[in-house]
Amino acid sequence: MNSRRHFLRFLAASPLLPRAFGQTAANVLSVMDFEPLAHDKLPPAHWGYMASGVDDNLTRDLNNAAYKHIELRPHRLVDVSKPDLRITLFGAEWPSPIFLCPLGGQKMFHPEGEVAVARAARSKNALQILSTQTSASLEDVAKALGRPPWYQLYMPAKWDDCEKLVRRVEAAGCPAMAWTVDTLGGRNLETSTRLARTDTRDCLGCHVSAPGGGTARAQDHNPMFDGLSSNTINPAFATWEHVDRLKKLTKMKLLLKGIETREDARLAREHGVDGIIVSNHGGRATEDLRPTIESLPEVIDGAGTQIPVLIDGGIRRGTDAYKALAMGAKAVGIGRPYVWGLTAFGQDGVERVLDILRAELQRTMQQCGTPTIAAITPSSIASTH
Numbered sequence: 530m531n532s533r534r535h536f537l538r539f540l541a542a543s544p545l546l547p548r549a550f551g552q553t554a555a556n557v558l559s560v561m562d563f564e565p566l567a568h569d570k571l572p573p574a575h576w577g578y579m580a581s582g583v584d585d586n587l588t589r590d591l592n593n594a595a596y597k598h599i600e601l602r603p604h605r606l607v608d609v610s611k612p613d614l615r616i617t618l619f620g621a622e623w624p625s626p627i628f629l630c631p632l633g634g635q636k637m638f639h640p641e642g643e644v645a646v647a648r649a650a651r652s653k654n655a656l657q658i659l660s661t662q663t664s665a666s667l668e669d670v671a672k673a674l675g676r677p678p679w680y681q682l683y684m685p686a687k688w689d690d691c692e693k694l695v696r697r698v699e700a701a702g703c704p705a706m707a708w709t710v711d712t713l714g715g716r717n718l719e720t721s722t723r724l725a726r727t728d729t730r731d732c733l734g735c736h737v738s739a740p741g742g743g744t745a746r747a748q749d750h751n752p753m754f755d756g757l758s759s760n761t762i763n764p765a766f767a768t769w770e771h772v773d774r775l776k777k778l779t780k781m782k783l784l785l786k787g788i789e790t791r792e793d794a795r796l797a798r799e800h801g802v803d804g805i806i807v808s809n810h811g812g813r814a815t816e817d818l819r820p821t822i823e824s825l826p827e828v829i830d831g832a833g834t835q836i837p838v839l840i841d842g843g844i845r846r847g848t849d850a851y852k853a854l855a856m857g858a859k860a861v862g863i864g865r866p867y868v869w870g871l872t873a874f875g876q877d878g879v880e881r882v883l884d885i886l887r888a889e890l891q892r893t894m895q896q897c898g899t900p901t902i903a904a905i906t907p908s909s910i911a912s913t914h
């Protein structure tokens with residue numbers, strides 16, 4: 530009996546044992562604990578695609594590192610017995626400021642992909658933004674979510690296609706559309722390409738062409754391009770004039786995702802944009818070495834007080850979310866963390882990631898004497914540099 534117990538203990542500690550063995554989503558302790566679980570489950574090409582930043586991944590890593598230079602300033606003896614994490618965006622109320630960023634091709638990580646994420650978002654009443662590169666159709670995601678998601682636009686190169694796509698998004702009832710403007714000049718997802726080259730599986734079983742060369746990913750069927758004349762997106766010729774065109778085209782709230790400077794935030798406001806997402810695409814756009822939390826103050830300054838500024842990039846703890854809120858973000862997006870959860874446990878994993886971050890944020894709010902989101906202000910934090 531004793532030796533059996535020893536043997537089981539030895540097994541549990543062994544690096545040879547799959548890390549997910551005996552593990553359920555419910556007993557994962559922190560968001561970062563999902564990362565190795567997801568890594569174990571994915572082939573190198575898919576892992577590489579998710580993990581990759583551009584060039585040397587420096588901007589990707591700085592996004593999170595920057596939060597470690599911001600301190601909290603707890604205020605004591607405040608009644609924090611009724612914490613309230615609610616926020617309102619464009620008239621809609623959400624129970625928490627943490628939202629799910631648009632991430633393309635989620636069936637690469639789990640067979641149910643975006644639909645499993647939608648079910649999790651439904652059960653937790655979380656804001657989901659659906660990518661144009663989604664592997665499940667917008668309509669199927671809306672059904673699983675029980676309401677239309679926000680939509681993330683990658684602009685089709687041909688304006689006729691853009692109009693068709695926007696009409697489809699409107700017909701699905703999406704209240705808001707975020708146009709991602711940070712990848713119009715092309716990018717170098719080098720880690721993704723490197724890892725795809727190490728993948729020895731027969732990729733042609735799933736893909737129409739094998740990854741490993743060039744851009745690393747095959748252009749497989751994308752349900753959002755059905756009925757369009759081409760699947761070419763992100764025209765390098767796009768300018769602020771296209772913002773005006775989009776504003777004219779649709780009544781949906783229009784956000785720009787990927788804004789990092791005061792100047793661009795001011796232009797966005799002048800062109801009638803309804804909201805901004807400060808983002809560097811999780812370090813997947815430009816190796817500009819600017820963590821999004823450092824860009825946030827100047828973007829808020831340029832945007833003025835009338836339009837909401839949201840942020841994503843490197844948020845891994847409730848304290849990170851708290852710091853972004855203290856610096857004026859209206860909502861805080863997560864990308865890779867929920868896909869780690871999806872990969873490891875499907876819908877349950879996404880729910881657990883949301884639960885962990887909400888619980889951490891709530892505890893931080895209570896411990897810092899700020900029981901509501903409005904109570905979190907610049908005096909809640911201090912900077913170490």
Ligand SMILES: Cc1cc2nc3c(=O)[nH]c(=O)nc-3n(C[C@H](O)[C@H](O)[C@H](O)COP(=O)(O)O)c2cc1C
Pocket residue numbers: 578579580592630631632633660661662681709786808809810811812813841842843844862863864865866
């Ligand atoms: C695998 C992957 C796919 C992504 N796909 C998209 C996309 O289709 N559209 C988009 O606007 N952003 C996309 N992003 C960027 C995310 O929306 C978000 O800005 C970023 O993941 C936030 O950083 P985080 O991963 O550190 O939380 C993607 C990010 C990753 C990691």
